[in-house]
Amino acid sequence: MKVGENTFRSRMRGVTDGAVTGLAMLATALVVLPLVLIFVYVVYKGASSLNLAFFTMVPKPPGELGGGMANAILGSAILLGLGSLIGVPVGIAGGIYLAEFGRGTKLANAIRFTADVLNGIPSIVMGIAIYSLIVIPQHHFSAFAGGVALGIMMIPTITRTTEEMLLMVPHAVREAALGLGVPNWRSVLSITLKTASPGIITGCMLAFSRVAGETAPLLFTALGNQFWSTSLNEPIAALPLQIYVYALSPYDDWHRMAWAGSLVLIALIVLAVSLVRYVTSRGVLKGAS
């Protein structure tokens, strides 16, 4: 029998191939569908309440129409900025330790275990922990406490992805650096970390997007604020908090604002992630993997 002959078996191969491809496509559709549905629904509900005032004004008291969420947008930016300032360096440094310096040690195993547990802790617990550690001693809610809560929530995700990505850097690349007489610490920072950076950035973005939508850890820390505030020492507004308060309110007008807030939150996350991706991909050379 010749190869490629149109037998029953070769026809069956075609059928199996088509069936498996079809199943894979169906699975993809099932994954993407909810995402698309949510997005379309949020746009449908929220787009009509979006206007310039939404981005420039602070909320009005109940009963008065209009107003916006400018303070919440700024508040979210401040909280996420502070959170990233804490979470990204600590997370990456932890990942470097796990992958490069502490491999196989008891301390590294303990850190890895702690990170995994921390990753699974409900975010409301994080809120209460920061409440008792920062808010109670200071006797007031603050943007600082909220930023710390978000930052700590980012750490385990970033640490573990950094570790995984560093371990994926081929041994040959490390050897090349050591073979040139480059000290180990320099090789880790300039070669291994740089080679792993696309993956590490993805990890940071993942952690960022996750905490950007967090409400629970902010309830007892940043608290929320109906007025314009940029101080780290004052309670501060945040989009998820504002959405939470508005969605629970009895006013139709506030419900619409909550939908608009949701849309803006999603859009801003997508924007931030795309921006970071664009900026970090500009330096990549032709042919680099």
Add this chain to the structure above:
Amino acid sequence: MGVGIEVINLNAWYATNHTLQDINLNIPANHATALIGPSGCGKSTFVRCLNRMHETNPIARVTGTVRIGDLDIYQDAKPVQIRRRVGMVFQRPNPFPTMSIYDNVASGLKLNGYSNRRVLDEIVERSLKNSALWDEVKDDLRKKSGASLSGGQQQRLCIARALAVDPEVLLMDEPASALDPVSTAKIEDLIFELKSQYTIVIVTHNMQQAARVAEKTGFFLNGRMVEFDSTHKIFTNPSDKRTEDYITGRFG
């Protein structure tokens, strides 16, 4: 200029596995020396002991004396200092994937703190010319990643990178085993060129290659050096029966 290497009673272990046993030899300066032997005989471990790369593996251990020029590398110096004097080219081309061709060549200097742009430009050009790659890459030095080159070009890039730190000795661990015949011939020509300026130690599985490029050849078997002599003598009239069996293809 290259310097000679003197190895006295070198022993090496991976955990409890005694991979090198009582190696003694003198590698002449400004010549190419080939090391041959079946897989697992310890020849790669041996060259990795010459620039203290062996000990980067936490389970590895070394005893004995290695003198490079008049420097006793296990007594008088730190590993990083030795590795700047003893360059290494690995079996698989391993350019830094995130760096441009230029940065790959300059990496050894840049990462050790040199930053004079004019000097770097000069060294990069000279190293790429010495590794016979300049004409193929001179237009994309900064635009293309080192990883975008072909396998043979990548290996010559790695040679340029090793040459850029101006070593006295160049260790090559099967530098052509992952390359096609044309690229292999280029690497061999290159070794021929370079050995007037550097002391070259090349590990190879390819006996014709040893015969083509090296003046001296050492035959390793089961962690011991069976014979070390002029390449001509090893391939035409070896003193040891085991060497003869190996080069005539009776085993290995």
